[in-house]
Amino acid sequence: EIVLTQSPGTLSLSPGERATLSCRASQSVTSSWLVWYQQKPGQAPRLLIYGASSRATGIPDRFSGSGSGTDFTLTISRLEPEDFAMYYCQQYDTSSYTYTFGQGTKLELK
Amino acid sequence: QVQLVQSGAEVKKPGASVKVSCKASGYTFTSYNLHWVRQAPGQGLEWMGIIFHTAGNTDYAERFRGRVTITRDPSTSTVYMELSSLRSEDTAIYYCAREPPVAYYFDNWGQGTLVTVSS
Numbered sequence: 585e586i587v588l589t590q591s592p593g594t595l596s597l598s599p600g601e602r603a604t605l606s607c608r609a610s611q612s613v614t615s616s617w618l619v620w621y622q623q624k625p626g627q628a629p630r631l632l633i634y635g636a637s638s639r640a641t642g643i644p645d646r647f648s649g650s651g652s653g654t655d656f657t658l659t660i661s662r663l664e665p666e667d668f669a670m671y672y673c674q675q676y677d678t679s680s681y682t683y684t685f686g687q688g689t690k691l692e693l694k
Numbered sequence: 695q696v697q698l699v700q701s702g703a704e705v706k707k708p709g710a711s712v713k714v715s716c717k718a719s720g721y722t723f724t725s726y727n728l729h730w731v732r733q734a735p736g737q738g739l740e741w742m743g744i745i746f747h748t749a750g751n752t753d754y755a756e757r758f759r760g761r762v763t764i765t766r767d768p769s770t771s772t773v774y775m776e777l778s779s780l781r782s783e784d785t786a787i788y789y790c791a792r793e794p795p796v797a798y799y800f801d802n803w804g805q806g807t808l809v810t811v812s813s
Contacts, residue, residue, distance in 0.1 A: 619799040621739075628789055628803035629739065640801065672739055676798035682755055683729070683741040683798070 586611050586677045588686035596694040603660040605689045607673035612653045617676040620649055620658045623688075624669045632671075633658060660691075668693050696720040698790050698804035705810045711778040714807045716790030723747075723771040727793040729800060730764060730775045732786040744793070745773055780811045 587610040597603055607618070615636040621629035631640040633649035636656055646661040660667055673686040701715040716728065730742040743754035745764045752764045763776045773790055788807045791800035 617798045621800075628806055629800070630803075631799065631801050634797065634799050634801075674739070674799060680756075681753060685739040685741070687738045 585680050585682065586613060586675060586684060588673055588675060588684055590671075590673060590686035590689045592689060593687075594690045594692060596692050597663055598694045599663050599665055601663050603658075603663055603667070603691055605658040605660075605671055605691070607651075607656040607658070607686050609654045609656075609675065613656075613675045614678070615652050615656075618649075618651070618656050619674050621672045621674065622667075622669050623672065629672065663691075665693075667691065696792065696802045698792060698802055700788075700790060700804040700807045703808040703810070705812065706780050708781055708811055708813055710780050710811075711776060712780060712809050713774055713776040714788050714790075714809070716773045716775075716804050718771045718773070718792070721792075724768055726795065728764075728766070728773045729791045729793060730762075731789045731791055731800070731803075733789070733806075734783070734786040737786075742775070742788075747795075777809075780809075782811050785809065785811045 589608045591606045618636045620633040622632050623629040632643050637649045648659045650657050668691050670688050670690050672688045676683055697719045699717045704712050706712050724747050727747050729744045732740050742758050743764050745752050745766050754762050761778050766773045790804040792802040794801050
């Protein structure tokens with residue numbers, strides 16, 4: 585089973601700064617099936633990025649995704665106050681037919 | 695617009711079962727797979743299982759096999775998740791989530807249902 589490890593666990597930044605979040609897979613992942621979600625307290629997750637780099641409907645262009653193989657990155661170019669939240673990566677494992685999530689990165693206000 | 699509306703919070707005793715519903719609207723119910731994902735307090739997201747849009751067959755994460763059953767009623771566009779032999783570690787928010795065709799991700803989520811297991 586593929587394990588996704590996100591880093592850092594917590595990222596402390598200020599509005600206007602650039603955020604770089606990492607998601608590393610224990611084995612190579614098909615880029616088409618690597619996605620990112622944002623979750624705010626008390627809310628369900630929201631799809632941000634699918635196919636490693638495509639923004640979901642309504643997602644601002646300050647959010648971007650990149651990567652391939654085992655290393656993927658979510659970048660927020662200029663943080664807005666509403667961006668401080670938890671972020672999760674997720675992939676589909678074709679060998680075990682399961683969907684797995686990373687443990688999450690908390691983006692907090694510095 | 696797409697909506698997934700889940701049933702309300704539940705409190706159950708250890709050993710009991712719980713059945714959570716998820717009513718879909720705003721799209722063709724039988725054209726999308728539906729999943730269940732849970733989140734223990736302060737923890738991350740955990741995939742539980744899927745019900746396929748075509749024939750309504752199911753698949754479950756290995757750790758839940760034998761304890762979870764996902765069913766659907768196309769006449770009411772509702773999916774159900776039943777979890778049996780509950781233990782305190784099953785205390786969590788349970789989400790239903792929609793998967794676009796051949797996408798392997800979740801584009802719409804229910805609001806979540808808190809299930810508390812306590813004696």
